[in-house]
Amino acid sequence: MFQIDPLSRVPVYEQLVEQVESYILTGLLEPNSQLPSVRNLSVTLSVNPNTIQKAIIELDRRGLVYSVPGKGCFIAENAKETLSKAKHGRMDELIEIATELKLAGVPKDEVIDNINIVYSK
Amino acid sequence: MFQIDPLSRVPVYEQLVEQVESYILTGLLEPNSQLPSVRNLSVTLSVNPNTIQKAIIELDRRGLVYSVPGKGCFIAENAKETLSKAKHGRMDELIEIATELKLAGVPKDEVIDNINIVYSK
Amino acid sequence: MFQIDPLSRVPVYEQLVEQVESYILTGLLEPNSQLPSVRNLSVTLSVNPNTIQKAIIELDRRGLVYSVPGKGCFIAENAKETLSKAKHGRMDELIEIATELKLAGVPKDEVIDNINIVYSK
């Protein structure tokens, strides 16, 4: 379910956070469903338990997950909504990159085409 | 000409590189024009000389500037072209963010609108 | 009679202990009255029997209940007095919090007012 690239420059715990977020958005992880345990993930991903824990703390901080000591870690009730709101803010990043592409001489049509491709998937 | 935010998460030397690149693309820095000296930048930006040097090394590595020992650092002849080619690669980033926005429920029209705005500036 | 929040940060067994204590102080649980059985509580509260047992052991340790093997668990004769003495120790906590409030700039009158409200209920 999860895949880690230990050689990536993006921290392992952040890779985990991103994957959980994407699974929440796609509906693969539903509210109140339980995440694999820290130890389980640690073994199957060959990642130190501390690093898994760090990812969970981050997800908790973002309100996407709640962990119950002794029981496990669960997807928050309105995780998807919380996430959707946060993601809207990324429009700024898209605008910034589009601005750079324009400066670099990339034609507008090429950008629009790619957007269309994304939304037709 | 250059502005540094020492509190930013993005490294100081990277901020410098990005600004030089953007000035090359906008034509503000023309081929063979001279960059301010390391010492000069170090003082005016309140940045450690090592950090300035690191930015220049990076720009050199990317083929955007060339250093003449004892004289200074100059914009490369075909810096703009080099940069334009490299920037095309950022299309991948744009596609990635667009994919996230789609997942988050941002309507396609909203994305297209923003692209249009960027290209109409 | 008892209510458990399984998501709370405070352990389930502690929630149980606190509620029994409060019922003893309010007189709702009188000396020698019988507590519901472990099995009963386990079912009605959807709590693991081990957890119920742990709460009872803790109450016993504090001298608030006594268990009669084969019969059940009963409120101790002088439970209320025992509890009252113990609770006096919480004055320290109140002082600590009041100290923090003072540091945070909460005016003395506001604190006193709240104390008055509590005691006028």
Added chain:
Amino acid sequence: MFQIDPLSRVPVYEQLVEQVESYILTGLLEPNSQLPSVRNLSVTLSVNPNTIQKAIIELDRRGLVYSVPGKGCFIAENAKETLSKAKHGRMDELIEIATELKLAGVPKDEVIDNINIVYSK
């Protein structure tokens, strides 16, 4: 400046967080003043660097501190105000404890006296 009780039941990193908070409120730690480095604290307090780091992350999360990689960790501009607002919420705790004290038979005067003592320090 900081003191840790390794035997306390409250986590070491939380003890640190609390002490930094109190020093911010008392004005001992002023905005933009630098905290001792992670390694420094680690040695002087005989606490693992990871634990120090955890405290700093928590302080950052609360907006009381900002850390600049490679430079150090500093008190946030409006740390005191942020903290004061948060602390006001603790009035609820004080009311809860006062309620318990009342139930336990502690006379009102005794509570008020203690409040007076705190505010006269």
Added chain:
DNA sequence: GTGGTCTAGACCACG
């Protein structure tokens, strides 16, 4: 079994 905390020590990027 679970999550939470902690130690001991390593490597990295950055200034």
Added chain:
DNA sequence: GTGGTCTAGACCACA
């Protein structure tokens, strides 16, 4: 020098 990340393992309270 600094903070940030990570591994390898331990102990605890809790269910």
